Each structure stands twice: as structure tokens, then as C-alpha cells.
Amino acid sequence: MLSITKIFNRKQNRSEHEADSLGQPTVPLIVSRDQHNLSRSQVSPQALKVLYGLKDAGFEAYLVGGCVRDLLLGYEPKDFDVATNASPEEVHKLFKRSRLIGRRFKLVHVGFGREVIEVATFRAPPEAEQHIDQHGKIVQDNVFGTLEQDAWRRDFTINALYYNIRDFSIVDYTGGINDLQAGKIGLIGDVETRYREDPVRILRALRFVGKLGLTLERDTEKHIKGLAKLLQDIPPARLFDETLKLYLSGKAVETHQLLVEYGIFGHLFTDSARLLASEPESTAAKLLTRALENTDTRIKEGKPVTPAFLFAAILWGPTFARWQNYQDKKIPPLPALQKAANELISKQVQRVAFPKRLTLVARDIWLLQIRLTMRQGKRAFRLLTHPKFRAAYDFLLLRSDAGEPFEELSQWWTDFQFADESEQQKMVGELAPAPSKRKRRRRRGTTTKKSVVVSTNQAS
Numbered sequence: 001m002l003s004i005t006k007i008f009n010r011k012q013n014r015s016e017h018e019a020d021s022l023g024q025p026t027v028p029l030i031v032s033r034d035q036h037n038l039s040r041s042q043v044s045p046q047a048l049k050v051l052y053g054l055k056d057a058g059f060e061a062y063l064v065g066g067c068v069r070d071l072l073l074g075y076e077p078k079d080f081d082v083a084t085n086a087s088p089e090e091v092h093k094l095f096k097r098s099r100l101i102g103r104r105f106k107l108v109h110v111g112f113g114r115e116v117i118e119v120a121t122f123r124a125p126p127e128a129e130q131h132i133d134q135h136g137k138i139v140q141d142n143v144f145g146t147l148e149q150d151a152w153r154r155d156f157t158i159n160a161l162y163y164n165i166r167d168f169s170i171v172d173y174t175g176g177i178n179d180l181q182a183g184k185i186g187l188i189g190d191v192e193t194r195y196r197e198d199p200v201r202i203l204r205a206l207r208f209v210g211k212l213g214l215t216l217e218r219d220t221e222k223h224i225k226g227l228a229k230l231l232q233d234i235p236p237a238r239l240f241d242e243t244l245k246l247y248l249s250g251k252a253v254e255t256h257q258l259l260v261e262y263g264i265f266g267h268l269f270t271d272s273a274r275l276l277a278s279e280p281e282s283t284a285a286k287l288l289t290r291a292l293e294n295t296d297t298r299i300k301e302g303k304p305v306t307p308a309f310l311f312a313a314i315l316w317g318p319t320f321a322r323w324q325n326y327q328d329k330k331i332p333p334l335p336a337l338q339k340a341a342n343e344l345i346s347k348q349v350q351r352v353a354f355p356k357r358l359t360l361v362a363r364d365i366w367l368l369q370i371r372l373t374m375r376q377g378k379r380a381f382r383l384l385t386h387p388k389f390r391a392a393y394d395f396l397l398l399r400s401d402a403g404e405p406f407e408e409l410s411q412w413w414t415d416f417q418f419a420d421e422s423e424q425q426k427m428v429g430e431l432a433p434a435p436s437k438r439k440r441r442r443r444r445g446t447t448t449k450k451s452v453v454v455s456t457n458q459a460s
């Protein structure tokens, strides 16, 4: 898998490098082009244009981060990041189709069609007191530096490898080549300090373990459980971004397992984590596993994945439990589910800020679970045209697969979708009749009233 076998004998010593990081400049390990297999043909043409554009203007230009790591490991990179000694303004001037972004990190996005290349100027480590808050977290990080300084402030050694467009060599200051060869993920520098500076590194560590199948270096692993609570201070919008990366990496099953194992899942999805821990064999737990398996399969097959579906699956356990609870208190099924869904969603988004466009879809998926059981008359036909029918139907299949008693219902809907109109009419005709109109009208009135009461309660 690893394409840098030729330099196996050039071992580096992590502690030597740590010592160096505190003071004098280090001599990096330079892996020349003939000693590694990262080839320009694997690099996106857009990234190459940026690299050459910078080089031709007299600047240093390197590919860095996940793309170098993934290419050396034999994976296709998700995106290409570039590091340079040109200032963001200089980069912006150089590329017509580019824009300056970011406040904490000032970056340039060079956009060519759908692909955006992120260009960052080398950064110096945050030293001045005003750049770090009282918990050790970096709050300002815009001091430009050298390539070497840039390397030391990155998170993991395997993410601090630079591919130099001048001679196609790989530059390694922090021992990343060594760690890649050993299959290790290690934070650069003092582990506790680095987690405190940015607790999201905990999520990143587990994501890379899940995604790349590497193992955590001892210290990098040791501090995770103790420092996980620092994730509470991370803004919910950032946690949303990171959560998506965790679950859409193509290794959601493994990654989720790790999140649970290291006690991180509870910091992201408190209610779900509590329920899954107390009832690991529940249908909700099985449903989540199935949903994650499906997500991974879809990603492998290049099919789109909707994060709303994932959200619906992760939160189904506590939503379902609360729904049952309200029904036990004699609230009718629909308002009971609406109330449960609204409450769970508003609590959850305070932690991980799933945007409304996604939570509304998740809510639809849940509420349609009730409509899927009501098929008489024109209802089944109407439901088929609902924009979220397909997602709700898939969710019903998952519930059935996970052991909820919906085998017959799922089969009915599967058949119904593929039947022609006369067969569909027949299928609906064979169902037990719907409650009489008079009765139904009266019930509807009751339901509406109650749901009004429910939403009034919530607003208060």
C-alpha cells in the first residue's frame, strides 16, 4: 500500500525532532523524486496550475496535508491544498479566479469550475499571549512564517509532508515519513498542548484512524479520553463540519465505532449516545449500524449521500423513545412524534449545528413513517409524489431490517412503487377500509387542536 518503501532504512527519531522544534532550525528529511512514488499524473491539473503559477512568479509552492498523505498511502485525495511563501494578497493577485477567505486563518481559494484549490501562506507558531486563550486554545493564527515553522504547527506528522513543485521531492520536518511507514498517527509536539490548542484535533485523529486504518501513537491516544470534554467549547457550526467529515469519509462504520469507544460520540450526540449505551442491542442501534453501512456502500459506489438521512438515523433512537413516551401520555401518534422530533432537533442543533434545510428533511422522514402506514383511498398515491417519499421509504426498510415489525409494510411499498396503475388500485382495494369520513373528520379536529397546544408549549 505504501509507496515509499525505498526509504525504509532512513529512520527518523521523533524525540530528536521535538527537541529541534523548540529551538534551532532542523535539517529536514528530503525524499527525492526517485525515492517515492508520488507522481504529477496523480495530482489534479488545477492544483498543478496553481503550483506552477506560484513557482513561475518566483514563489515557493508545495502540495501539503491530506493530499500528500493520501497519495503516498495509495488513496485518492479528497482535495488538494497548497502552501506557499507568497502572501494571501500576492496569491490573490496572481490568480484571476481567486478570493481571499477566512478571518482566523486567512487563505486564498483559487477556483476553477467545481474544484477549488486552497492556498495557504506558511504560518509561524502562535506564540504571543494574545493568540492563545486561558484554556490553551488558539484564537488568532495569522502570523506568517517559514516552511519549517509551517510544518511544526500542523496537527499530525503524516499531515506535515510537503511535495515541492521545484524538484518533486517530499520535505519532512516532523517525522511524517517514518510514521507513515510505521502506520502511526502522531500529533506533532506536546500532545496535551496540541489538543488544548484545538480540541477538534481529537476528532481529526479518530477520523484518520477510521479512514486510513492506521493506529494512534501512544501519547496521541492516551490523552483523548481525558481531554474530550474540551469539545464542548467548539462552536456547533464547526462541529457540524467535522461531524460530516467523520461520517462521510467512506468509513463511517469504523469511525463511529471509534467515536463510541473513546467516549466522543456522547459529546456530539448526547441523547443518542446515552440510549445506545444503555440498549446496544435495540432496533435503534441496529438501524444506525445499517444506515452507516449503507452510507459507506453508497460512497464507495460514487452515489450521493444525504446528511439529513444520516441525522435521521442517528437521532431515531431517542426520538422514537420520546415519541412512545408521549403516546403513553395519551398524545395521539402524529402530534406526539412532532413534539418528540421538534424537541430532539432543537436540543441537538445546539451541540452540532445541522442546518435547518437538513433537520427539516430529517423531520419529514420521521413524520412520513406514520403516513406510510396509512395507505387507503388516494393516500398511497399521494404519498408516492411526496418529495421525501423515497427517503422515508428507505428509512422504513432500515427500520424493518433492524427488527421493527414492518416487513409486510415495506414489501407492500416496494411492490406498490413498481406496480402499474391497475395493480396499484387493486393493492389499495385489498387493504382494510379506512375509518369512516365522519369519524375521521372528528379525529382530525382533535389532532389539530392538540398539535396547536403542543407548539404553544414549545414556544413558551
Ligand code: ATP
Binding pocket: 064, 065, 066, 067, 078, 079, 081, 153, 154, 155, 156, 159, 160, 198, 200, 201, 245
Ligand atoms: P482530508 O482533506 O482528507 O479530510 P486533511 O488532512 O487534508 O484531510 P484538511 O482539513 O483538508 O485535512 O487540512 C489540510 C491540512 O491542514 C492538514 O493535513 C493539516 O496539515 C492542516 N490542518 C488541518 N486542520 C488542522 C488543525 N486543526 N490543526 C493543525 N493543522 C491542521
Ligand code: MG
Binding pocket: 065, 066, 067, 078, 079, 080, 081
Ligand atoms: Mg484536505
